[in-house]
Amino acid sequence: MQELNVMPETQNVPMPGAAFEPAIVAFVCNWCTYTAADLAGTSRMVQSPNVRLVRMMCTGMVDPKYIIKALLGGADAVLISGCHPGDCHYINGNYKARRRVKLLMEILPRFGIDARRIKLTWVGASEGNEFAATVNRFAAEIKELGPIDTRNLPLL
Amino acid sequence: MPSGIGVYVCHCGTNIAGRVDSEGVARHAAGLKNVAVARDYKFMCSDPGQDMIIKDIREMGLTRVVVASCSPRLHEKTFQKACQRGGLNPFLFQMTCIREHCSWVVADPAEATAKAKTLVAAAVSRVNEHEELYSRVEAVHPDVLVVGGGIAGIQAALDIARSGHKVHLVERGPSIGGHMTQFDKTFPTLDCAACISTPKMVAVAQEPNINLMTMSEVVEVKGYVGNYTARIRTRPRYIDEDRCTGCGLCMEKCPKSVPSEFEEGLGKRKAVHRNSPQSVPNTPVIDPASCIYLVKGKCGACKQNCPSEAVDFEQQERFLDVQAGTIVLATGFDILDPTALSQYGFGRYPEVYTGLQFERLNNAVGPTGGKILMKNGQAPESVAIIHCVGSRDKNHHAYCSRVCCMYALKYDHLIKDKVGHHARVFNFYIDMRCFGKGYEEFYRRVQEEGVTFIRGRPSEVTDQSISVEEDGKLVVLAEDTLLGRPVRVAVDMVVLCTAMQPRRDASEVARIFGVSCGQDGFFLEEHPKLGPVSTATDGIFLAGTCQGPKDIPDAVAHASGGAGQALSLAARGQVSISPTVSWINPDICIGCKMCVGLCAYSAIEFDERRRVCVINEAMCKGCGSCAGHCPSGAAQVRHFNEKQVFAELEGLSQYVSPVRQPAGADAT
Numbered sequence: 063m064q065e066l067n068v069m070p071e072t073q074n075v076p077m078p079g080a081a082f083e084p085a086i087v088a089f090v091c092n093w094c095t096y097t098a099a100d101l102a103g104t105s106r107m108v109q110s111p112n113v114r115l116v117r118m119m120c121t122g123m124v125d126p127k128y129i130i131k132a133l134l135g136g137a138d139a140v141l142i143s144g145c146h147p148g149d150c151h152y153i154n155g156n157y158k159a160r161r162r163v164k165l166l167m168e169i170l171p172r173f174g175i176d177a178r179r180i181k182l183t184w185v186g187a188s189e190g191n192e193f194a195a196t197v198n199r200f201a202a203e204i205k206e207l208g209p210i211d212t213r214n215l216p217l218l
Numbered sequence: 219m220p221s222g223i224g225v226y227v228c229h230c231g232t233n234i235a236g237r238v239d240s241e242g243v244a245r246h247a248a249g250l251k252n253v254a255v256a257r258d259y260k261f262m263c264s265d266p267g268q269d270m271i272i273k274d275i276r277e278m279g280l281t282r283v284v285v286a287s288c289s290p291r292l293h294e295k296t297f298q299k300a301c302q303r304g305g306l307n308p309f310l311f312q313m314t315c316i317r318e319h320c321s322w323v324v325a326d327p328a329e330a331t332a333k334a335k336t337l338v339a340a341a342v343s344r345v346n347e348h349e350e351l352y353s354r355v356e357a358v359h360p361d362v363l364v365v366g367g368g369i370a371g372i373q374a375a376l377d378i379a380r381s382g383h384k385v386h387l388v389e390r391g392p393s394i395g396g397h398m399t400q401f402d403k404t405f406p407t408l409d410c411a412a413c414i415s416t417p418k419m420v421a422v423a424q425e426p427n428i429n430l431m432t433m434s435e436v437v438e439v440k441g442y443v444g445n446y447t448a449r450i451r452t453r454p455r456y457i458d459e460d461r462c463t464g465c466g467l468c469m470e471k472c473p474k475s476v477p478s479e480f481e482e483g484l485g486k487r488k489a490v491h492r493n494s495p496q497s498v499p500n501t502p503v504i505d506p507a508s509c510i511y512l513v514k515g516k517c518g519a520c521k522q523n524c525p526s527e528a529v530d531f532e533q534q535e536r537f538l539d540v541q542a543g544t545i546v547l548a549t550g551f552d553i554l555d556p557t558a559l560s561q562y563g564f565g566r567y568p569e570v571y572t573g574l575q576f577e578r579l580n581n582a583v584g585p586t587g588g589k590i591l592m593k594n595g596q597a598p599e600s601v602a603i604i605h606c607v608g609s610r611d612k613n614h615h616a617y618c619s620r621v622c623c624m625y626a627l628k629y630d631h632l633i634k635d636k637v638g639h640h641a642r643v644f645n646f647y648i649d650m651r652c653f654g655k656g657y658e659e660f661y662r663r664v665q666e667e668g669v670t671f672i673r674g675r676p677s678e679v680t681d682q683s684i685s686v687e688e689d690g691k692l693v694v695l696a697e698d699t700l701l702g703r704p705v706r707v708a709v710d711m712v713v714l715c716t717a718m719q720p721r722r723d724a725s726e727v728a729r730i731f732g733v734s735c736g737q738d739g740f741f742l743e744e745h746p747k748l749g750p751v752s753t754a755t756d757g758i759f760l761a762g763t764c765q766g767p768k769d770i771p772d773a774v775a776h777a778s779g780g781a782g783q784a785l786s787l788a789a790r791g792q793v794s795i796s797p798t799v800s801w802i803n804p805d806i807c808i809g810c811k812m813c814v815g816l817c818a819y820s821a822i823e824f825d826e827r828r829r830v831c832v833i834n835e836a837m838c839k840g841c842g843s844c845a846g847h848c849p850s851g852a853a854q855v856r857h858f859n860e861k862q863v864f865a866e867l868e869g870l871s872q873y874v875s876p877v878r879q880p881a882g883a884d885a886t
């Protein structure tokens with residue numbers, strides 16, 4: 063790949079007084095993680111309000127474009143979550159997602175986006191508690207990392 | 219350009235409105251682009267709620283509908299049908315979840331309301347891009363494929379066959395019957411296993427609607443609900459089922475003996491063998507690994523002595539394709555090999571047995587003719603039965619195997635009955651779980667027979683004696699947790715109640731049929747409570763212990779459930795198939811064939827003439843693996859296409875806008 067003149071990610075300091083609340087978009091598969099999110103809800107597991115779910119049928123249909131679009135649209139981070147390896151409703155869509163996300167994590171830093179802003183997890187249909195924990199953990203990590211500043215990225 | 223979106227925000231009593239300002243969300247939605255009307259209502263899923271949508275579609279000419287309420291996994295279909303009744307294509311509808319993902323999990327009302335607003339905005343933005351789609355109606359092939367011929371598969375096959383539908387019953391082993399044929403008695407009634415299973419097995423053999431295929435396995439499944447094609451591989455039996463009369467002369471004359479799998483290694487069988495005279499079919503089978511003729515090319519004693527000329531060493535593996543509209547999986551369970559729990563000495567001490575071995579010791583046609591005898595030919599004076607071996611144990615299986623307590627009680631009774639009342643029996647248990655009909659009564663009865671129950675999981679079985687009473691015996695070391703003190707119990711024989719576990723090849727079988735395995739490794743049902751026999755794959759149902767540990771009554775009930783579901787599809791004769799499959803735009807496709815290799819269902823073919831890829835919609839499941847990777851963007855999943863996902867993200871970006879707002883603020 064051609065060398066790019068990469069600007070480091072600017073750690074944008076939020077407005078004084080207002081604590082930074084990250085915006086996170088999550089692409090989750092219908093069969094496992096979306097179901098787990100439902101279960102977490104039914105079990106009233108309070109979660110950080112920062113995450114917005116986008117329901118996909120399978121993580122295998124998450125085009126890297128969608129992730130980039132979410133980040134450019136201002137999301138501070140993107141979560142992709144589906145069935146455990148071997149449990150994908152469509153046999154192996156999640157393996158394909160894993161390959162794509164891995165690649166994306168290698169490429170995005172070249173454009174100044176910290177790879178930690180993308181996370182791929184497996185949360186099975188019965189793991190409501192794991193879903194809530196994943197959301198809370200990720201939100202805390204991104205809070206720590208600070209806001210994304212897409213306007214200063216060479217991508218735009 | 220579409221216009222006239224109706225947005226409906228549900229209160230769900232106080233489930234949503236208790237935290238989210240549903241009215242405020244509706245007011246906010248009314249200001250969004252293309253929204254013609256936005257309302258909130260107490261219960262959108264109720265009849266008046268649905269009527270509200272229908273009325274608006276008809277009177278205001280709504281062209282699209284958004285409902286914000288519970289999870290679409292619960293009520294998406296309800297509202298799609300309402301749209302349809304109003305005259306709107308059901309795919310011009312989008313549902314967003316503001317209950318499970320919002321009001322129930324966001325603590326702060328202002329934050330919850332803000333989140334609900336962005337979710338609604340995203341749904342409105344997305345619905346603009348929705349397209350009309352039409353479900354396909356396909357015929358359902360009337361035949362049913364049942365895989366596995368244990369008691370569950372037998373029950374399912376009989377239920378289906380008796381309704382007049384044809385069943386292909388595929389059994390891997392030489393006979394049907396499964397584990398149940400290894401038992402002598404069954405709890406809690408103590409009726410003899412063969413007396414209740416043999417009539418069912420014979421009924422299978424005599425049922426004209428059942429095509430029984432033993433020595434067979436399904437190696438490949440193609441198609442979709444209503445139209446499955448299964449490729450079945452049949453291994454050679456080397457004896458012609460049609461000619462063989464089941465006289466058994468071959469087994470008498472065969473010079474080669476090896477340990478018997480059916481006897482759990484306790485007895486021997488010949489190279490040509492049969493589990494029992496009641497096997498169905500009762501044709502023996504020649505085991506190619508031990509048969510002298512098949513290994514070395516000489517012998518043939520069976521062939522010479524067979525009066526019906528049934529022995530055929532030339533038989534080859536055969537493949538057959540069968541068509542079926544639905545499939546019932548009934549592949550059963552394995553038992554855990556307790557060698558891994560080395561503290562119990564299985565394999566090291568000859569008098570340590572598994573439950574299945576003990577069943578054979580009790581079986582009238584087993585290695586001891588039904589007498590409980592040790593390897594030295596003596597009856598044991600004392601027996602320890604260790605419950606939960608590998609079950610309820612975080613190092614092995616977290617779950618309870620659900621039958622061990624009960625068969626342990628069965629053994630208690632059998633020992634007292636067969637060896638005599640003087641025989642001492644010690645049960646080491648964690649909890650007694652006697653939940654079924656008549657089970658607690660059976661427990662009572664056995665307690666009254668003078669059996670000892672010690673609460674505690676043994677730490678070790680050893681032959682190291684520390685007193686003369688222990689000499690030559692096996693000593694079980696445990697802590698009696700009721701008395702809070704360590705105990706040593708010297709016995710002649712130890713029986714391990716080993717866990718029921720998924721079949722060794724469960725994950726491969728799951729892959730062949732496109733179903734999933736749960737975390738415990740058993741096949742995963744569609745819903746733990748409301749869908750225990752269906753799977754996430756349409757037209758494939760589960761029966762018996764392949765779904766999780768069960769006793770016989772539960773396995774049979776589960777199997778009848780699976781059969782009923784398969785039949786309801788077969789009887790209706792048609793099924794509507796979701797149109798949310800993928801499509802490749804031939805004007806954009808560059809013919810790179812990237813998608814062909816990615817499709818797990820072989821649904822994509824390359825059209826040599828046009829030099830583009832084409833999706834067979836009947837085979838596509840709509841997983842989107844192709845769309846997610848298509849470099850030209852030609853492959854798109856209907857209802858999950860790029861425009862729709864982008865629109866949803868744009869709707870969300872009001873909230874994730876780089877011009878950020880402090881938490882809790884209105885995100886408009």
Ligand SMILES: Cc1cc2nc3c(=O)[nH]c(=O)nc-3n(C[C@H](O)[C@H](O)[C@H](O)COP(=O)(O)OP(=O)(O)OC[C@H]3O[C@@H](n4cnc5c(N)ncnc54)[C@H](O)[C@@H]3O)c2cc1C
Binds near residue numbers: 390391394727764771
């Ligand atoms: C030691 C012991 C004692 C028990 N005692 C009792 C009792 O007294 N009373 C009671 O109610 N329950 C008892 N049970 C439980 C009982 O065994 C089960 O409930 C019952 O056998 C379950 O039947 P099944 O048909 O689901 O499975 P199985 O009996 O395991 O049958 C499955 C069948 O499928 C076949 N098969 C597997 N894989 C394939 C494949 N890929 N393709 C084709 N065929 C395949 C197998 O060869 C087998 O014939 C006991 C269990 C154990 C372990």
Ligand code: SF4
Binds near residue numbers: 472489508512520
């Ligand atoms: S050929 Fe010989 S060894 Fe083989 S089954 Fe027949 S008798 Fe037994």
Ligand code: SF4
Binds near residue numbers: 818820822843844
């Ligand atoms: S969506 Fe694509 S990859 Fe998935 S089944 Fe259909 S054609 Fe195959």
Ligand code: FES
Binds near residue numbers: 093144150155
């Ligand atoms: S369906 Fe969940 S990852 Fe594929």
